Amino acid sequence: MPEETSSQIILDTYLGRSFIMDRFATQIQKKGFVNRILIIGQTGVGKSSVVNLLADEKKANVSDAAVGCTFSFDSYHVMHNDQPYELIDTIGLNEGSKGKVIQKEALKKLITFIKQNKRGFNCVLFVIKKGRVDDAFEKNHYLFYKTLLQEKIPAILFVGHCEQDEPMSAWYLQEENVNFLHPYHFSQVVCSTALEGGRFAEQIKPLREETRTNLWKAIVDKMLDKPIPVEADLNMIKRLWNGVCDYFGFTWKFVTDQFKSFLEYLRL
Template sequence: MSTSTHIASTLDHSRQLSRSTDATSFERDFPPSVPTGPPKNIIIFGEMGVGKSSLVNLIAGKKLADTSSKAESCTFAATPHPVTVNSQPFVLFDTAGMNEPQNLSNKKEARDAFVDAAKQAVQLISKLDREGGIALLVFCMQGGRVTRSMQHAYTFFVNVLCNDRVPVAVIATKLETEEDMDGWWEENKELLDRYGVASNGHACITATTGYKGCYQERYDQSRVKVHKLLLELSAGDPYKEPKENWVTRLVLHMRRILPPAFTDRELQKKLVKSCGLTESEAKDVVQSIRKEEKIKKKGGRV
C-alpha cells in the first residue's frame, strides 16, 4: 500500500480521536488493558529544539529525557526510553534533532560526518532489527514553524528508514498560547501537504506546564491526546525487513545528501570496522548499492 493510500485509510478516524481529550472519553475509548506482548518501538523525530525530548517526558509523565541536548546537522543518534501507556509497554526512541546537512567542503570532515552518521544509523537499525521493528513514527514539529529543513528529517525517517510502510503521527508542539490549539492543524494542513508531510493522525499540544503550572490544564489535555494517538496508531504489526535492505537504503540516501566520501571498497571496510556489519553483510550492501546506483544512472527507479 502506498503511503498516501495508507494514510487516507486512517485519517478520518484519527481526526475524531484528536477531538475528545478529557479523561472520561479516554477511558471509554481505551479501557484499562492487560499488556499484549513485547514493547512496541516508536521513533520520535524532527528538527532541533522542536520539543521531542519534552514529548517523551509528557508521554511518560515524568522526566526521562534530557531536554537540553545539543545536536549536529546530520545525526541519527537515538536514546530508547521504556514507558507504559494504558498498561501497554512501549519504547520511545528520542532521536537527536536533525536539520539539513551542511556543505562540508573539507574532505576529512565529509568522511568523518559520513562515518558518524552511518555508525549511528546502523546502530539504530540493528537495535530495531533485534527488538521487534518499528510500530509508529512520530514527527514532532514546532507549531507555527513549517520549514523546508523539516522535510529532510521527514524524508529520512518516513521514506528511507521505514520505506513508507510505518504509520506516521504528526505532533505540533508549543501551542499553549493559541486560543484553540487544534485550530493550528486546520490552518496548516494544506501547507504540510505541499511540503509532502503526510500523516495518519495528529495532535496539537503543549509539552510544557509553563511558569508556576499556568498551562497545566492544557498540558494534561495534551497528554490524553498524545496517549490516544499512540495507542490507536501503533495497533498494527510492527515493520521489519532484512537488515541488509535497511542498511542499503540508508547508505544510498546518505550518499545523496552528504558529499561522496568513499570508494566502494573503502565503504565496505568502514561498514565493517566502524558500523559493526559482518564482512558478508557489508559486501551485500555495497553490491546492492552499486546495482541501485547503476539503475539510477540509466534513468531507472531506485
C-alpha cells in the same frame, strides 16, 4: 520468527540493559514483543518534553541546544493504561549539525541505529515546532518513513508550542498548513504543547494534561497491534546513506557495489 527477533532474544536484550520491569517481562513472555514508538525530530523542537509528557514523569533531559549528534537515540520505558511502551527518541538529520558532523561517525551511528532497532515499531511520531518546516523535517520523513520504514507503519505529527493558540489545533486548521502536510499522509496531526517548568508552569498544566490525553489517544488509536520489524538490506542502507550525503554535502556517496567493501573496511 527470525532468531534475532525471538521473544527470548528480546527479553535478554531488555534484561541486559537493566531497565526491565515486571510488566515488560510479562508482555515479552506472553506476546513476544513490546509496543515501540519511534520519535523523530531535531534537537530543540521539544522531543524530550514529549517523552516526559507521555511518561508523566521526568525521563529525558530537556535542552534548547541547536545541535545534536545525528542518528543518536535513547530508549525510554513508560506505562500507559497498564500497558508497557518503549519510546525510541532519535535526532535523525539535524539542521544545526550541518558542517559539524563527521562522516565516519554518522555512518556508524546510522548502522547502529538500524541494528539495534530491528525489532521495529508500531508507529512513528514526528515532532516539530509550530512555524516554518525546514529541509531537515522533509529529509527525515523521506529517509526514515519512506525509505527505512517503507511507509508500512502509521505516522503521527506532533506540532508543539501551540499553547497560545485558541484552540490549540488552530495551526492545523489553516488551509496553507493543511495543503503543505497533505503529501506526507500523516495518520493524525496533534497540535498542542509539551512545555514543562518555568514561571508559567501552573497556567500551562491543564494544557499539558489535555495534550497528554490527546497524544496518547492518537498513538493508541493509530498504532499497529504489533511492531513491524525493520528489514534493511544493503541496497536500502546505501540509499539511506546517500540521502545523508546529499543533506550534509558528504563526499562518501556510493552508487556501486563498492559500498559493501567500504562497510567491511570500516568494520560495520
